[in-house]
Amino acid sequence: MGEQEVPTGPDKRRIGVMGGTFDPIHHGHLVAASEVAAQFHLDEVVFVPTGQPWQKSHKKVSPAEDRYLMTVIATASNPQFSVSRSDIDRGGPTYTIDTLRDLREVHGDADLFFITGADALAQILTWRDAEELFSLSHFIGVTRPGHVLTDDGLPEGGVSLVEVPALAISSTDCRERVAQGEPVWYLVPDGVVRYIDKRQLYRGE
Numbered sequence: 450m451g452e453q454e455v456p457t458g459p460d461k462r463r464i465g466v467m468g469g470t471f472d473p474i475h476h477g478h479l480v481a482a483s484e485v486a487a488q489f490h491l492d493e494v495v496f497v498p499t500g501q502p503w504q505k506s507h508k509k510v511s512p513a514e515d516r517y518l519m520t521v522i523a524t525a526s527n528p529q530f531s532v533s534r535s536d537i538d539r540g541g542p543t544y545t546i547d548t549l550r551d552l553r554e555v556h557g558d559a560d561l562f563f564i565t566g567a568d569a570l571a572q573i574l575t576w577r578d579a580e581e582l583f584s585l586s587h588f589i590g591v592t593r594p595g596h597v598l599t600d601d602g603l604p605e606g607g608v609s610l611v612e613v614p615a616l617a618i619s620s621t622d623c624r625e626r627v628a629q630g631e632p633v634w635y636l637v638p639d640g641v642v643r644y645i646d647k648r649q650l651y652r653g654e
């Protein structure tokens with residue numbers, strides 16, 4: 450496993466931020482967060498489920514409370530992982546610039562490391578206030594099967610690229626499997642399988 454050197458202040462807490470729609474959260478998200486936490490010696494990874502993901506407004510997205518609870522269930526057993534309601538409670542469309550400002554208020558002068566898959570990293574220049582994002586957090590792009598990981602066009606020194614164990618899992622595929630009556634065991638944590646069943650999510654989609 451690689452060890453990563455990135456600029457940081459002395460004795461500052463190092464906090465990973467894993468933003469996502471998490472509809473549902475799956476093992477691809479969890480492995481990415483775990484691997485980055487290990488390689489970057491993070492003290493904590495905060496998972497932040499989106500409120501309204503504006504770039505997914507053409508898609509049906511499950512209620513925020515269901516996505517929040519699945520994220521809590523999936524991360525509960527890891528003492529390094531926590532979940533923030535910041536994007537959900539702010540209301541309106543979710544912009545990462547707001548997420549990072551909120552986390553800065555809560556975590557003082559900690560170093561923030563925003564974790565994105567290769568697909569999300571490729572879109573980052575379309576995000577609100579893209580140029581300012583890099584002054585609030587370091588960005589970590591992780592490999593994802595089917596996507597090319599590159600920092601082309603992104604600010605020098607603002608992004609690290611990291612190889613994580615390849616899990617060809619997507620939330621879209623999980624939703625489609627449930628809709629077709631196929632299993633999602635071992636693609637998502639056991640408690641999330643049970644929660645999807647209990648709340649009858651993704652049926653008939």
Ligand SMILES: Nc1ncnc2c1ncn2[C@@H]1O[C@H](COP(=O)(O)OP(=O)(O)OP(=O)(O)O)[C@@H](O)[C@H]1O
Pocket residue numbers: 468469470471472476477478481564565566567568569570591592593594616617618619620621622
């Ligand atoms: N299998 C995976 N490997 C690495 N990164 C991933 C993986 N799945 C998702 N990510 C990253 O996790 C973050 C949140 O992803 P998101 O919640 O949109 O999941 P998704 O599987 O891409 O969902 P959907 O299929 O609904 O678009 C994004 O930065 C995304 O790139």
Ligand SMILES: O=C(O)c1ccc[n+]([C@@H]2O[C@H](COP(=O)([O-])O)[C@@H](O)[C@H]2O)c1
Pocket residue numbers: 467468469470471497499502504505543544545546569575576577
């Ligand atoms: O800030 C933006 O404009 C922006 C646009 C699209 C996505 N994001 C963030 O990127 C993360 C992954 O988003 P998604 O839609 O792939 O789940 C999540 O934290 C989103 O809030 C942020």
